[in-house]
Amino acid sequence: MSRTIPKTLVQQGLSAHAAIGLLASALLYIVCLTGMVTVLYEEWQRWEQPDAPEMSAVSPDAVQRGITAVLASEKGRKSTEHLYVHLPTSALPRTTITTDHQAVHVDATGAIAAKELNGWSEFLLNLHYTLNIPGMIGGIVVGALGAMMVALTLTGVIAHPRIFRDAFRLRARDKGGIGLADWHNRLGVWSLPFALALALTGAMIGLASVNGYGLAQSFYKGDVEAAYAPIFGAEGKPDAKSAPLPNVAAALKVMTVRFPELRPTYVILHEPGTAGQMVQVLATHPHRLIYGENYNFDATGHLLNHVGLSDGAIGQQAAASTYNLHFGNYGGLPVKIAYVLFGLALCVVIATGVSIWLGKRERRGFAQPRLRNGWNALVWGTGLALITTWLARWQIGNDAPFMAIFWVSLALMVAAGFALPGHVRVRQPLQTMLAGGLALTLGSLLT
Amino acid sequence: MIDVPLCNGLIGIGALCGGGAVLSLRLAWGLPMRSARRNGMGWGLLLAGLGLGATGAGAWGVAAVTITATATAFLCLAYAGLRARPGKAVASNRRAHMLPEQREPLRIGGRLLSFVLIVPLAMLVALLAGLALRAGAVRLGAGEADGNILSLFGMPLIWALLVGALLLWPRRRRQWAVLGVPALLSALMLFLDRAVA
Numbered sequence: 197m198s199r200t201i202p203k204t205l206v207q208q209g210l211s212a213h214a215a216i217g218l219l220a221s222a223l224l225y226i227v228c229l230t231g232m233v234t235v236l237y238e239e240w241q242r243w244e245q246p247d248a249p250e251m252s253a254v255s256p257d258a259v260q261r262g263i264t265a266v267l268a269s270e271k272g273r274k275s276t277e278h279l280y281v282h283l284p285t286s287a288l289p290r291t292t293i294t295t296d297h298q299a300v301h302v303d304a305t306g307a308i309a310a311k312e313l314n315g316w317s318e319f320l321l322n323l324h325y326t327l328n329i330p331g332m333i334g335g336i337v338v339g340a341l342g343a344m345m346v347a348l349t350l351t352g353v354i355a356h357p358r359i360f361r362d363a364f365r366l367r368a369r370d371k372g373g374i375g376l377a378d379w380h381n382r383l384g385v386w387s388l389p390f391a392l393a394l395a396l397t398g399a400m401i402g403l404a405s406v407n408g409y410g411l412a413q414s415f416y417k418g419d420v421e422a423a424y425a426p427i428f429g430a431e432g433k434p435d436a437k438s439a440p441l442p443n444v445a446a447a448l449k450v451m452t453v454r455f456p457e458l459r460p461t462y463v464i465l466h467e468p469g470t471a472g473q474m475v476q477v478l479a480t481h482p483h484r485l486i487y488g489e490n491y492n493f494d495a496t497g498h499l500l501n502h503v504g505l506s507d508g509a510i511g512q513q514a515a516a517s518t519y520n521l522h523f524g525n526y527g528g529l530p531v532k533i534a535y536v537l538f539g540l541a542l543c544v545v546i547a548t549g550v551s552i553w554l555g556k557r558e559r560r561g562f563a564q565p566r567l568r569n570g571w572n573a574l575v576w577g578t579g580l581a582l583i584t585t586w587l588a589r590w591q592i593g594n595d596a597p598f599m600a601i602f603w604v605s606l607a608l609m610v611a612a613g614f615a616l617p618g619h620v621r622v623r624q625p626l627q628t629m630l631a632g633g634l635a636l637t638l639g640s641l642l643t
Numbered sequence: 644m645i646d647v648p649l650c651n652g653l654i655g656i657g658a659l660c661g662g663g664a665v666l667s668l669r670l671a672w673g674l675p676m677r678s679a680r681r682n683g684m685g686w687g688l689l690l691a692g693l694g695l696g697a698t699g700a701g702a703w704g705v706a707a708v709t710i711t712a713t714a715t716a717f718l719c720l721a722y723a724g725l726r727a728r729p730g731k732a733v734a735s736n737r738r739a740h741m742l743p744e745q746r747e748p749l750r751i752g753g754r755l756l757s758f759v760l761i762v763p764l765a766m767l768v769a770l771l772a773g774l775a776l777r778a779g780a781v782r783l784g785a786g787e788a789d790g791n792i793l794s795l796f797g798m799p800l801i802w803a804l805l806v807g808a809l810l811l812w813p814r815r816r817r818q819w820a821v822l823g824v825p826a827l828l829s830a831l832m833l834f835l836d837r838a839v840a
Contacts, residue, residue, distance in 0.1 A: 205811070207737075212810030214739035219758070339799065340766065346803035351810065363716075364669050368724035373734030382723075386716040389709055399799030406770060407795050414774050414833065426787035483650055483700035504788075511792030517702055526703060527710075534710050537717065559736045562744055 209354030216351060217549045220344040222574055223327065225546045227341055229578050230324040231394070232539030235524050235532050238287035240317045243641055244589065248310055249303040250289045256448035259283070259291070259463060261306030263444055266293045267468065269308065273297055275470070281444075281463040286528065316589040319598035320582075325402075328599050332405045339402020345395035352384055359385055373555045380548040383541045390538045391545075397522040427515045429490055429503035435472030439495065442468065442475045446497025451477055454499065461488060481506050485517035485526055547575045565618030573613030574606070576626035581606040583633035590640040653699030654707050660692030661712035669719050757809075760818055765805040768826045773798030775829035778836035801825075 233240075242248075259281055270276065276295035284291055291302045292312055299312035319328075326334025353359060363385055367378045384391075411423040421430070444463055451460050458479040466474040475493040489506040493499055505516035520526040524535030554568050581602045588596040613622045664685050671681035689712065696704030743749055777794035781787065808821045 208811045208813070210737065211739050211741075211813075212807060214741055215757075215810050216806060218741050219761075340762070340802075343766075343769075343799040343802040344806065346800065347806040350803060350807045354807075354811070360672060363672055364719055364723055366720055366723040366727055367730050367732065368727040369729040370727075370732060371729070374730065374732050377734055382720050386713060386720065390713060395803075396796065396799060399803075400795050403799055404795060406766075407773060407798050410770050410774050410798075411777065411791055411794060415777070423791060426791055483654075483703045485702045485706060509786045509788040511786070511789035515788075515792050515795070521702075521706065527707060531707075531710060534714055538713065541717065553739060553741070555734070556736050556739070557742075557744075559734070560738070560744070 206355055206357050209351050209356075213348060213351040213355045214553055216344055216348050217546075218553065220341055220348070221546055221550050223337070224341050224345060225543060225574065226327065226578050227324060227338055227398075228539060228542045228546060230320060230582070231398075232536055232543060233582065234320055234324045235535045235539065237317055237321060237523070238285075238525075240320065241288060241314045242290075244316055244594075245301075245310075245313045248290055248301045248312075251284050251291065251304045252289055254284055254291045254302075254304060254306075256445035256452075258302070258304060258306035259448060260443070260445040262291065262293055262302035262308070263463075263465070263468075264441060265302070265306065265308050266295060266298075266300060267441065270295060270297055275468075277467060279465040279468050283460050283462060285459070285461055287525065313594040315594040315596070316586060316598060319585065319602075323599075323602065328603065335402045335405055337402075339399045339404075339406070342395045342397075342399030342402055345391065346399065349384075349388055349391050349395065353388070356381060356385070373552065373559065376548050376552055376555065380545055380552055384545045387538050387541045387545065391542055393521055394542075397518045400518055401522065426509075427512050428505070429492070431466055432472055432474040434467055435470060436467075437471040439469060439471045439473060442473055442493070442495040443497040444475055447475050447477055447491075447493040447499070450493070450497060450499050451479060451491065455479065455491075457482060458489075464490075485520050486513060487516055487519050489516075563618075565621075566614050566616070569613035569616060569618075569620075569622050570610055571613075572621075572623040573609045573626065576623060576630055577606050577609035577613075580609070580626060580630045580633055583630070583637055586637055587633070587640070650699045650704075653695045654704045657692045657695030657699060657704060657708045658711040660688045660695060661708040662715040664688035664692055665712050665715040665719065756815075760822065761806050761809055764822055765809060766802055768822050768829070769798045769802035769805055771829040771833070772801045772825050775832035775836075778833055782836060782839070 242250075263279065263281065267276070267279070274296075276297060278296065280294045282288070282290065282292040282294070291304075293300055293302060294312070301309045301312055303309045322328055324338075326338060328334065329337060362381065364382070365378065366382050367374050369375060370378070408420045408423050412418050412420040416422040442465060444465070448460060448463070451458065458481060460477050460479045462476075462478040464476040464478065466472075466476070473495055475495065475497070477491045477493065478488040479491060480488045484506065486505050490503040491499060492501050492503070504512050506513070524531050550571050551568075554564065554571065557564065558568075584605050585596070585598040585601050588598065588601050609622075609626065616622065664687075667681065667688055668685035671678055671685050674681065692708045692712065693705055696706075696708035698704070700707070738744070773794040776797045777790040780793050781790040785793070805821060805825070809818050812818060812821065
């Protein structure tokens with residue numbers, strides 16, 4: 197039996213790979229680059245607001261005082277439906293309370309210390325999650341890009357019959373397209389497990405709204421929450437009658453006594469101050485991919501049950517593992533650094549993919565300098581536009597219009613790339629500006 | 644669950660095996676002749692590493708070993724890149740047939756139809772297939788959580804497979820079959836599921 201892949205299949209694989217690449221590359225590149233930067237989401241928040249109070253742990257009583265103070269500050273406003281307390285973690289050693297109306301840091305005693313100022317980090321996360329497209333559409337587009345990335349990896353493998361024999365062959369300094377192709381193929385091959393894991397988890401997260409709707413319509417009489425309840429648990433029945441605030445301190449003390457090996461990371465209050473209120477404590481489990489387990493308490497701080505993300509159905513554990521696997525926050529800074537480097541490799545794979553296609557056309561006599569300029573403007577301009585938003589955060593502050601700065605500057609660079617005469621090359625000026633921007637960013641982080 | 648020192652030990656050895664596997668494969672694939680023994684050693688080490696990672700800490704351990712192996716491969720590539728000398732090999736100029744060349748027709752209608760098949764239609768078929776998977780799995784005894792997550796993970800994977808298949812078989816009749824057959828089977832499965840319920 198022949199062990200070689202038929203030549204026609206390889207050729208069709210290459211064509212399929214090129215077609216998907218050309219369809220999705222521009223947006224996929226933006227999503228990958230922003231994803232690479234988003235890996236350091238917690239670190240960016242600390243850099244954005246370096247004077248926020250930090251602590252390695254916070255006492256249960258301080259958390260209770262913080263919740264009471266925050267809700268007291270909202271008297272006269274519509275009652276918040278949910279309240280989240282971010283508890284100090286090694287990546288983000290801060291206690292932050294978020295309601296429907298505000299987000300504030302509290303100090304180690306539970307007193308309100310400052311408003312949370314993480315506008316840039318939130319913009320970055322939103323850019324990666326939805327490309328800043330409002331509503332469900334953004335998530336669906338990004339999810340679709342994830343599915344396209346899975347298709348790209350599959351067709352890439354089909355198109356590459358010497359995948360193992362050439363796995364370590366990198367003719368990095370060859371001209372005329374060989375070097376570029378080797379960078380694309382080698383980085384693509386070795387980042388394949390990472391790319392597949394990221395693409396599939398990203399597609400699952402992004403397309404969850406479509407799938408959730410489909411599940412709800414097909415099996416749950418249109419109730420989307422009911423479709424997710426078997427996986428992530430259901431919320432309690434609302435009862436709007438007024439009630440004293442729940443005893444969160446008692447719940448946290450129970451966690452310490454019953455589960456000393458776990459680290460609570462969030463307290464979530466559903467409908468606080470009502471008879472239907474419920475307390476959830478999210479706690480991380482050591483050496484697990486799951487983002488945590490939800491422990492449910494009643495208003496007196498009595499442990500009711502846990503959802504089963506840590507020990508329930510395989511589907512629950514798989515769903516809860518999706519987020520950490522995607523964002524690389526399951527092994528501290530070393531894993532984050534690995535994710536940044538692998539993410540950079542993915543960006544190189546995407547950027548070189550289109551350049552290889554353009555190079556082949558040029559060698560066949562169909563030079564398209566404006567198209568090449570436009571692509572180079574996107575590749576180098578995306579990073580530059582992102583840096584511009586960071587510099588705006590540094591110089592203008594938390595309320596700078598990050599979205600407008602990013603998209604307008606990127607659009608201008610790409611438009612200039614397409615509009616300039618063919619003999620004017622944009623790559624080198626953009627690379628120089630990017631290097632300058634990176635130096636300024638580094639300077640802003642060190643000051 | 645096993646205790647933490649043993650878990651760390653297993654993952655540590657697993658990570659070493661993962662890194663060693665890549666180095667071993669680097670040596671094996673650099674030989675002038677294929678060596679089944681060397682290849683086997685590389686793949687065996689990788690399997691052993693993943694097994695140790697899984698034993699130590701399940702999916703977390705597998706992820707840790709995979710990261711180590713991938714990082715080792717990137718180090719090998721960096722070394723290859725640093726040692727590379729300029730060559731004179733000629734790159735491929737093969738056409739991907741994405742844009743017209745010379746005076747070829749633009750085929751805008753055909754391209755638009757391809758887009759419609761690959762993006763919205765394939766997505767809908769994948770959604771239908773994901774729901775059918777869920778219905779089938781639950782009928783066969785899977786829990787609701789497992790069934791629902793099968794649909795959530797299955798849909799994008801099926802979409803990617805459909806996209807690959809549609810582009811690997813560019814003839815329209817076959818493309819309609821690639822979409823139509825799974826769509827019909829999925830619809831039938833969902834219909835039967837409702838009829839039985």
